[in-house]
Amino acid sequence: MNIVKIIKKNISIIIPVAITVVAILLFVPTVILRGRVNAKLEESAKLGKEVDSVLRTAVSGKQSEVFKTFENMHEADTNEIEKLAQQTSQRELLNYKIFPEPNETSIQIFNEFKRAYTTAFAKLTVEMNALDAPTDIEIRKEAGSVEIPADTYGRDTTDGSKAKTEGDRIAELLCKRRSERISVYVSPKAFSGYAIWDNWEYSGTEDAVKKCWYSQLIYWIHKDIVDTINSINQGSISTTQSSVKRLLGVRFARSDATSVGVDNGLEMPVYVTNKSGGLCWLWTGRMCNDQIDVIHFSLAVIVKADDVLKFMDELCSEKEHYFTGYKGGQASERYKHNQITILQSDIEPINKNSAEHKRYYYGQDAIVLLNLVCEYIFNCQGYEKIKPQYIKNEIAGTVSGGEGREEREVPSQPSSTPSVRIPPSSSSVRMPPGGMPKR
Numbered sequence: 001m002n003i004v005k006i007i008k009k010n011i012s013i014i015i016p017v018a019i020t021v022v023a024i025l026l027f028v029p030t031v032i033l034r035g036r037v038n039a040k041l042e043e044s045a046k047l048g049k050e051v052d053s054v055l056r057t058a059v060s061g062k063q064s065e066v067f068k069t070f071e072n073m074h075e076a077d078t079n080e081i082e083k084l085a086q087q088t089s090q091r092e093l094l095n096y097k098i099f100p101e102p103n104e105t106s107i108q109i110f111n112e113f114k115r116a117y118t119t120a121f122a123k124l125t126v127e128m129n130a131l132d133a134p135t136d137i138e139i140r141k142e143a144g145s146v147e148i149p150a151d152t153y154g155r156d157t158t159d160g161s162k163a164k165t166e167g168d169r170i171a172e173l174l175c176k177r178r179s180e181r182i183s184v185y186v187s188p189k190a191f192s193g194y195a196i197w198d199n200w201e202y203s204g205t206e207d208a209v210k211k212c213w214y215s216q217l218i219y220w221i222h223k224d225i226v227d228t229i230n231s232i233n234q235g236s237i238s239t240t241q242s243s244v245k246r247l248l249g250v251r252f253a254r255s256d257a258t259s260v261g262v263d264n265g266l267e268m269p270v271y272v273t274n275k276s277g278g279l280c281w282l283w284t285g286r287m288c289n290d291q292i293d294v295i296h297f298s299l300a301v302i303v304k305a306d307d308v309l310k311f312m313d314e315l316c317s318e319k320e321h322y323f324t325g326y327k328g329g330q331a332s333e334r335y336k337h338n339q340i341t342i343l344q345s346d347i348e349p350i351n352k353n354s355a356e357h358k359r360y361y362y363g364q365d366a367i368v369l370l371n372l373v374c375e376y377i378f379n380c381q382g383y384e385k386i387k388p389q390y391i392k393n394e395i396a397g398t399v400s401g402g403e404g405r406e407e408r409e410v411p412s413q414p415s416s417t418p419s420v421r422i423p424p425s426s427s428s429v430r431m432p433p434g435g436m437p438k439r
Contacts, residue, residue: 087336088377088382089337089380089381089382089383090323090382091321092323092324093386094120094219095116096326096327097112098113099212100385102209110202113212114197120219121219121222127230128183128226128233129182129183129184130186130247131181131182131185132188133178133359133360134174134178138174139171142170142174143170175359175360179238180238181238184244184246185239185245185246185302186246189249190248190249192218192297193218193265193267194264196266196268197215198265209390210388210390221250221295224376227319228315228317229301231314231317232311239363240363240364243304243310244302245304246360248369249264251299252268252269252296253270254279254298255279255298256298256371257299257371258300258369269295269297270295270296271288272287272288272294272295272296273288273397274287279297279298279343279373282343284341284375286375288395291380292380293377293378293380293395294375295375295378296375297376298374299315299371299374300371302369302370303370304367305368308370312342315372315374316338319337319338320334320335321335323335341374344373345371345372346370346371347370348368349367349369352367
């Protein structure tokens with residue numbers, strides 16, 4: 001009873017104290033719980049960020065398919081490039097009965113090749129609308145009984161003191177008329193190898209096949225040179241209008257193509273290896289290997305001074321050819337090739353009034369003599385099926401070269417790289433090696 005009285009008497013004090021005690025009891029676990037909740041919230045936030053990051057960087061289920069598509073595209077590009085490279089050496093043949101081995105036992109097929117080779121060379125000059133300057137015989141035939149001085153064909157004397165004779169005027173007229181009827185001056189002797197079939201006699205299948213093979217290479221290279229001249233002279237009806245005025249020579253055994261003669265007609269190409277075949281230092285480092293075969297040749301032309309680089313660019317440009325299979329029986333397909341790289345070039349001015357040029361009419365343009373050393377690249381896979389085994393052995397060095405093929409060592413590296421100078425009055429200019437690379 002006393003307890004009840006005490007409580008009633010002190011109720012105003014007991015209630016606040018009780019509330020305070022309860023609040024204290026509730027506050028402690030609340031603080032503890034809030035700490036745990038904050039820790040959980042922080043952990044959840046961190047986990048959320050990690051999940052979000054994973055979601056952002058996660059590889060899609062289709063990503064592997066995308067990668068596979070790109071891989072297939074790259075593989076297709078690689079295969080296409082390889083296919084195009086092979087097509088550069090899948091060329092038309094002069095005769096489809098001989099490579100890699102004759103499909104007949106009769107030697108008549110070699111006579112057929114000889115005729116095809118001769119006809120093809122004659123066609124090249126026709127396509128160029130080309131002839132050389134009139135010869136003594138031609139001029140005297142036209143002049144009849146009129147005396148033609150040997151030292152004044154087509155030109156006045158240098159001091160002008162000597163009046164032209166009737167023979168002078170006839171010679172000049174004939175030379176000028178020739179220049180108006182052709183697009184470029186070319187002598188048959190300008191083509192290296194033009195006479196390799198002259199007086200040919202059969203001495204065995206191996207030698208005959210070898211001669212046919214190198215004749216085929218000669219034709220391919222000359223065809224590209226002729227196509228270059230035809231392209232740059234397109235639309236011209238006379239030498240005075242043409243950019244390329246004269247083809248002086250193409251050679252396989254000399255770096256100077258201006259020196260043509262009897263030996264020029266018997267020259268055949270030489271494959272470039274680490275031991276032989278080079279006409280100059282191998283600036284590109286290319287020689288025969290498992291992927292490519294390499295041949296050097298030199299080329300000399302008289303060209304307008306302003307069109308030197310244009311000619312060089314055209315020589316290295318892409319050209320078209322047709323392929324009807326290795327045996328010639330397939331449907332014709334149009335392919336493209338780009339096989340020439342210029343390794344070295346020399347430029348010299350031309351004195352039109354010199355005796356060497358007295359019968360040639362070049363027009364009023366400033367002209368130069370351009371002498372090039374080039375490399376010609378064959379893709380091995382492109383023509384491996386028709387390459388005779390003897391030729392493969394020759395490249396490998398297991399057999400030596402033969403008639404018309406001069407075994408020459410690769411020239412040593414020059415001590416310095418020549419600089420580029422093209423002043424109008426310079427006596428000789430050399431372009432830097434590789435100055436006109438393939439496009």
